[in-house]
Amino acid sequence: MRTLFSAGLFALATLATLATLPAQAAGDHAGHNMAGHGPSGKMALVDGTVKKVDKAGGKVTLAHGPLTNLDMPAMTMAFKVKDAAWLQQMQPGQKIRFMADNVGGAMMVTHIEMMK
Numbered sequence: 001m002r003t004l005f006s007a008g009l010f011a012l013a014t015l016a017t018l019a020t021l022p023a024q025a026a027g028d029h030a031g032h033n034m035a036g037h038g039p040s041g042k043m044a045l046v047d048g049t050v051k052k053v054d055k056a057g058g059k060v061t062l063a064h065g066p067l068t069n070l071d072m073p074a075m076t077m078a079f080k081v082k083d084a085a086w087l088q089q090m091q092p093g094q095k096i097r098f099m100a101d102n103v104g105g106a107m108m109v110t111h112i113e114m115m116k
């Protein structure tokens with residue numbers, strides 16, 4: 001157990017530092033979360049594909065995987081973005097990995113990584 005826990009911490013640290021590990025690493029770590037570990041505070045990035053960019057509205061429509069921190073299954077929906085500059089880097093078809101949160105009742109992308 002100690003070894004598993006250490007490996008989990010290492011994976012998390014590596015993910016946070018490099019953020020280049022495959023998605024399976026994040027999922028693997030999530031699987032090691034013990035009871036009592038709340039849904040918030042995780043840095044697990046979710047896969048998404050940009051469907052539509054609304055620069056005027058400051059929103060992006062994403063087809064996203066399950067957002068466990070928001071208790072949301074995979075779907076396509078619009079998000080606000082924390083940094084409007086991100087919209088300049090996005091276009092339909094762009095693959096991303098991101099984190100979203102409920103900010104004042106609105107779903108907002110709070111962290112993003114553009115994939116090649």
Ligand SMILES: [Cu+2]
Pocket residue numbers: 064072073074075076077
């Ligand atoms: Cu959604």
